[in-house]
Amino acid sequence: xxxxxxxxxxxxxxxxxxxxxxxxxxxxxxxxxxxxxxxxxxxxxxxxxxxxxxxxxxxxxxxxxxxxxxxxxxxxxxxxxxxxxxxxxxxxxxxxxxxxxxx
Amino acid sequence: xxxxxxxxxxxxxxxxxxxxxxxxxxxxxxxxxxxxxxxxxxxxxxxxxxxxxxxxxxxxxxxxxxxxxxxxxxxxxxxxxxxxxxxxxxxxxxxxxxxxxxxxxxxxxxxxxxxxxxxxxxxxxxxxxxxxxxxxxxxxxxxxxxxxxxxxxxxxxxxxxxxxxxxxxxxxxxxxxxxxxxxxxxxxxxxxxxxxxxxxxxxxxxxxxxxxxxxxxxxxxxxxxxxxxxxxxxxxxxxxxxxxxxxxxxxxxxxxxxxxxxxxxxxxxxxxxxxxxxxxxxxxxxxxxxxxxxxxxxxxxxxxxxxxxxxxxxxxxxxxxxxxxxxxxxxxxxxxxxxxxxxxxxxxxxxxxxxxxxxxxxxxxxxxxxxxxxxxxxxxxxxxxxxxxxxxxxxxxxxxxxxxxxxxxxxxxxxxxxxxxxxxxxxxxxxxxxxxxxxxxxxxxxxxxxxxxxxxxxxxxxxxxxxxxxxxxxxxxxxxxxxxxxxxxxxxxxxxxxxxxxxxxxxxx
Numbered sequence: 001x002x003x004x005x006x007x008x009x010x011x012x013x014x015x016x017x018x019x020x021x022x023x024x025x026x027x028x029x030x031x032x033x034x035x036x037x038x039x040x041x042x043x044x045x046x047x048x049x050x051x052x053x054x055x056x057x058x059x060x061x062x063x064x065x066x067x068x069x070x071x072x073x074x075x076x077x078x079x080x081x082x083x084x085x086x087x088x089x090x091x092x093x094x095x096x097x098x099x100x101x102x103x
Numbered sequence: 104x105x106x107x108x109x110x111x112x113x114x115x116x117x118x119x120x121x122x123x124x125x126x127x128x129x130x131x132x133x134x135x136x137x138x139x140x141x142x143x144x145x146x147x148x149x150x151x152x153x154x155x156x157x158x159x160x161x162x163x164x165x166x167x168x169x170x171x172x173x174x175x176x177x178x179x180x181x182x183x184x185x186x187x188x189x190x191x192x193x194x195x196x197x198x199x200x201x202x203x204x205x206x207x208x209x210x211x212x213x214x215x216x217x218x219x220x221x222x223x224x225x226x227x228x229x230x231x232x233x234x235x236x237x238x239x240x241x242x243x244x245x246x247x248x249x250x251x252x253x254x255x256x257x258x259x260x261x262x263x264x265x266x267x268x269x270x271x272x273x274x275x276x277x278x279x280x281x282x283x284x285x286x287x288x289x290x291x292x293x294x295x296x297x298x299x300x301x302x303x304x305x306x307x308x309x310x311x312x313x314x315x316x317x318x319x320x321x322x323x324x325x326x327x328x329x330x331x332x333x334x335x336x337x338x339x340x341x342x343x344x345x346x347x348x349x350x351x352x353x354x355x356x357x358x359x360x361x362x363x364x365x366x367x368x369x370x371x372x373x374x375x376x377x378x379x380x381x382x383x384x385x386x387x388x389x390x391x392x393x394x395x396x397x398x399x400x401x402x403x404x405x406x407x408x409x410x411x412x413x414x415x416x417x418x419x420x421x422x423x424x425x426x427x428x429x430x431x432x433x434x435x436x437x438x439x440x441x442x443x444x445x446x447x448x449x450x451x452x453x454x455x456x457x458x459x460x461x462x463x464x465x466x467x468x469x470x471x472x473x474x475x476x477x478x479x480x481x482x483x484x485x486x487x488x489x490x491x492x493x494x495x496x497x498x499x500x501x502x503x504x505x506x507x508x509x510x511x512x513x514x515x516x517x518x519x520x521x522x523x524x525x526x527x528x529x530x531x532x533x534x535x536x537x538x539x540x541x542x543x544x545x546x547x548x549x550x551x552x553x554x555x556x557x558x559x560x561x562x563x564x565x566x567x568x569x570x571x572x573x574x575x576x577x578x579x580x581x582x583x584x585x586x587x588x589x590x591x592x593x594x595x596x597x598x599x600x601x602x603x604x605x606x607x608x609x610x611x612x
Contacts, residue, residue: 011298018291025284034280041287045294052298060303061294064245068290071252075286078259079279085263086272 010051017044031086035079042072117182124181124188127164127171127196128240131233134160135226142222150220151211157225161204161232168196178602184304185243187377187604192240194448194599195373199239199366202455203232205463206362209574213358213466219265227264228362231257235370242604244293244303247374251289251338254370255282258363262355274354281337281347289334295327305382309607312385325389331378332393338371339427340420342400349408352420357469357476360416361462364423365455372430376447381603384438394435395529401428402536409543415465415476418543419458422502425540426454429533433517437524441600446516448596453501453509453585460578461498464491467571481547483555491567492551494579501582503544504537509585516593 017040024037046065053061122129137160138153145152171193178189207228214220234253241247259282263275297303299321300311315321333344340348352360379390405425412418430450436443465476485492501508514537518530567575585592 014291014294018287021287022284025280025287031276031280035283038280038283038287041284042290045287045290048291048294048298052294056298056301058301060245061297064248064293064297064303067245067249071249071256071286074256075252075259075279075283078256079283082259082263082272082275082279085266086269086276089267089269089272 007051007055011048014044014047014051017041017047031083035076035083039072039076042068121181121186124171124175125186126167127200128233128236130160130164130167131229131236135229135233138222138226138229142226145222147220150222153222153225154207154211157207157229158204160229161200161207164236165197165200165204168193168200171196175602178604180242180306180604184306185241185246186237187240187242189602189604190599191377191448191603192236192373194595195239195369195451196236198369198452198455199232199235202365202369202459203228203362205459205574205577206358208570209361209463209466210358212568212570213469214356216469217265217356219356221264224261224264227257227261231261231362232366235366238370239373241374241377242305244297244305244308247378248286248290248293250370250374251334252286254367255286255338258282258359258367261359261362262351264359265356268354270354271356272354274351277347277354278351285334285337285344288330288337292327292330292332292334295323296331299324299327305378306605306607309382309385309605312383313607316385320386320389325386328379328383328386328390329393332375332390332397335371335375335378336397339368339375339430340424341397341427341431342404342424343397345401345404345424345427348424349417349420352423353414353416353476357416357462357466361459361466364419364462365458368423368427368430369451369455372434372447372451375434376444377603377605379434380438380444381605381607384607387438391435394431395526398428398431398435398529399532401425401431402533403428406536406539406543409540412543413478415468415478415481415547418547419461419465422540422543423458425536426450426502428536429514429517430454432521432526432529432533435529436520436526440520440524441597442516442520442523444600444603445593445596446513446520448599449516449585449592450513452592452596453513453582456578456581456585457498457501457508457510460494460575460582461502463571463574463578464495464498467491467567478547478550481550482553484551486554488567491575494575495551496548497579497582499544499548501586503541507583507586509582511586512589512593 021037021040021044025034028034028037046068049061049065138156141153172190175188175190175193180186181188214224231254234250238247238250238254241250259275259279262278263272265271296308300308302308302311337344352364383390402425405421405428409418409421412421430447433443433447468475468480501510504510504514518533521530
């Protein structure tokens, strides 16, 4: 049984993870790492959902987190397939270099 | 309270009425499975049959939505409040299904010419449309999230549908990374809203916000509301969350761009209105500033950037960003005034017919194996393809907001709503930026009526096929009908607005 005292720390952890993820998306250049940072953001949402669910004594937060896990898995499948395809077309994996189209 | 185990609701099963209310979504879901199975058995020369199956299922779903329009009456919820069965969602369904059907009609010829006619295309279009319809009817944060992800993931695949084309792959990757980024914001915002109000059902969130209004508003709820708005702003490509739009629109196959430029915006705005105008009206004063600011920036940046483009697809992408700004005015008005929502609905319908028409012309332009969309290709079009040029001219006038076209009344209702609620500066800003937009729309229109230079290479326009002709005729007729017989759609939009769930705030006038 978790104590109420832990709740602010869990929320703090999720905010920290979210910030790390969002910062990573903005500053990292490798699409794989950017993708990992997006997963980090989604999982920060999961931590917040589960913490709130526990705090509020409602199952909705946990169900929501399960849905997010499934969605994130589907997104990973598509994302990795795309990154592999770009790699096969002979591109460097750097999001700054992936700019065939210009302003 | 914390010592008890979490309360688990009694196991309940959906009733037949719940399933019947979801008929349009179920039809498309079944057709998706059918198409995937058919694709395995059909010889590759018969791929156009898949388009026929997809079209029939879209027509059936449209029929089911029309039946739902009359059956839903004043509106009720399905699945214990998680899904809305009201005229609003049926109205949005109708726009989505007609748009998808037009895209399906124009696709086989285009895909064949580009050499990317694979069977999954139609299945993915249907999956994406299903996600959009779920988004339009969603009354629960989880359902909204699932709807957005279903439509987005299908679109990521569709953007990269031209597998050997680097531009298409680049578009898909950019869309995926920025779309995932937006999902992160949306989810975190939803987590905060859920946590601070204690509910995921929109109706209960609205009631909790109303109850909290008497004391002070929790700052974490406001952070959640703003994060949810950022997530939606990415999907409708509003500034400053628009950076992916031009690249994705240009790189994706043109028929996919046609599809996503219209339907994503329609579905995302439908959910945005339901969530902000009808669920968060009690924190209106807090989000109104942000929505207005994003609207102002979108109108400015979209229109200015569109001026300097030389690619039709990029120009229409920036124009779409500007149009998102105009529609956002309708969201930013006081939730108690119904005209804002009616304006948004009218604008979405007008934008759908006009933009599909304009992109259909670019689809006709496509050469063998590649997309051609430079301005120079249009030069002298009026002398070789007078009807296509006339239709394109009409679409450009409608996008610019000239009467008597659909685009004029879309803007008219939205601006009228802004003036009525004391947001006159927004309306004036909208009119000023519309005047700017006339430059780049008319620049393209005039190009079509210029004689090509003597030494210029003749642009290889393929023959306008029957399917492209049907789409151009339908969108031209739609643009004119919505611009002349205004009250046909206005009355429907007004009926859609009056039954909109969740009915928390008492809206009038």
